[in-house]
Amino acid sequence: MGLSIGIDVGGTKIAGGVVDDSGRIISRVRRPSPADDAEAIVQEVIAIARELADSYDAQSIGIGAAGFVSKDRRTILFAPNIAWRDEPLADRVEEALNLPVVVENDANAAAWGEFTYGVGANANSIVFITLGTGVGGGIIIDGQLLRGSNGFAGEIGHLNLIMDGIKCGCGSRGCWEQYSSGTALVRMAREAATADPERARTLLDLAGGNPAKITGRAVTQAARMGCRVSRKAFDQVGRYIGFALADLVSILDPDMFVLAGGLSEAGSLIRNPAEESFMDQQVGRDYRPTIPIVTAKLGNDAGMIGAADLARRAFATTR
Ligand SMILES: [Zn+2]
Numbered sequence: 001m002g003l004s005i006g007i008d009v010g011g012t013k014i015a016g017g018v019v020d021d022s023g024r025i026i027s028r029v030r031r032p033s034p035a036d037d038a039e040a041i042v043q044e045v046i047a048i049a050r051e052l053a054d055s056y057d058a059q060s061i062g063i064g065a066a067g068f069v070s071k072d073r074r075t076i077l078f079a080p081n082i083a084w085r086d087e088p089l090a091d092r093v094e095e096a097l098n099l100p101v102v103v104e105n106d107a108n109a110a111a112w113g114e115f116t117y118g119v120g121a122n123a124n125s126i127v128f129i130t131l132g133t134g135v136g137g138g139i140i141i142d143g144q145l146l147r148g149s150n151g152f153a154g155e156i157g158h159l160n161l162i163m164d165g166i167k168c169g170c171g172s173r174g175c176w177e178q179y180s181s182g183t184a185l186v187r188m189a190r191e192a193a194t195a196d197p198e199r200a201r202t203l204l205d206l207a208g209g210n211p212a213k214i215t216g217r218a219v220t221q222a223a224r225m226g227c228r229v230s231r232k233a234f235d236q237v238g239r240y241i242g243f244a245l246a247d248l249v250s251i252l253d254p255d256m257f258v259l260a261g262g263l264s265e266a267g268s269l270i271r272n273p274a275e276e277s278f279m280d281q282q283v284g285r286d287y288r289p290t291i292p293i294v295t296a297k298l299g300n301d302a303g304m305i306g307a308a309d310l311a312r313r314a315f316a317t318t319r
Pocket residue numbers: 157158168169170171172175
């Protein structure tokens with residue numbers, strides 16, 4: 001049957017599940033993440049793995065976590081939203097559970113989940129992009145997850161899209177995530193609503209009249225109600241997405257782009273302007289097949305499913 005445990009470690013919650021070899025989650029556990037305490041979060045991961053391993057005959061454990069993961073997939077070198085620094089996570093969990101462990105960057109794990117069991121199941125090469133608080137990514141080329149020489153490949157949210165642009169949390173300026181994340185959408189909508197409250201009336205009504213209270217959900221709702229300011233914010237964000245995708249096509253030539261994360265749930269509101277600017281920017285567009293931009297299928301489960309499958313494959317030949 002080949003059961004494997006997948007664990008997705010985030011800044012606010014840890015989700016674990018037992019996943020079978022068809023990508024189906026047959027049991028799941030979810031707990032809050034004690035993100036500011038490095039040891040507490042290791043213990044929480046072990047507790048979740050143990051709870052699942054006690055009830056099911058799982059043969060391996062895959063862990064996806066936001067951050068830089070060592071090339072050998074055993075150590076979290078740095079995690080921006082979790083207190084882990086040089087944390088030997090695979091060793092710690094293996095010692096506690098006596099099961100083999102693989103650690104992977106969370107967006108890479110989610111990309112692998114969508115590629116194996118989700119919307120990319122028939123593709124050969126995909127670029128997976130999470131549009132949430134920031135922009136993350138995972139790249140699969142010719143059926144292989146692209147890790148690079150240090151294991152850090154696929155951090156596409158920090159492409160330097162705009163010279164001297166908006167300051168990013170990473171310390172650089174003009175990173176793509178400052179223009180195409182859910183955070184960017186809200187910033188643009190707030191600025192537009194402050195500049196022209198009359199035109200943004202539908203949106204402001206949803207935010208109690210206060211631009212500072214505008215949320216991503218409100219921008220989506222107002223855009224669906226025909227609010228021009230909200231639609232323009234989606235158009236701007238979508239255009240930046242299209243720009244970056246055109247660059248990525250030149251480098252990677254994938255079969256498809258997969259959009260995931262909170263902002264992708266706005267569907268055509270974000271996909272249409274992204275497709276339009278992508279087509280405009282693409283080199284030699286009349287002479288190449290159209291590369292589809294699709295919305296991810298597995299939602300928040302992609303990371304857990306992908307991590308479990310990476311672990312199953314890593315240890316399939318040794319057990
Ligand atoms: Zn950055």
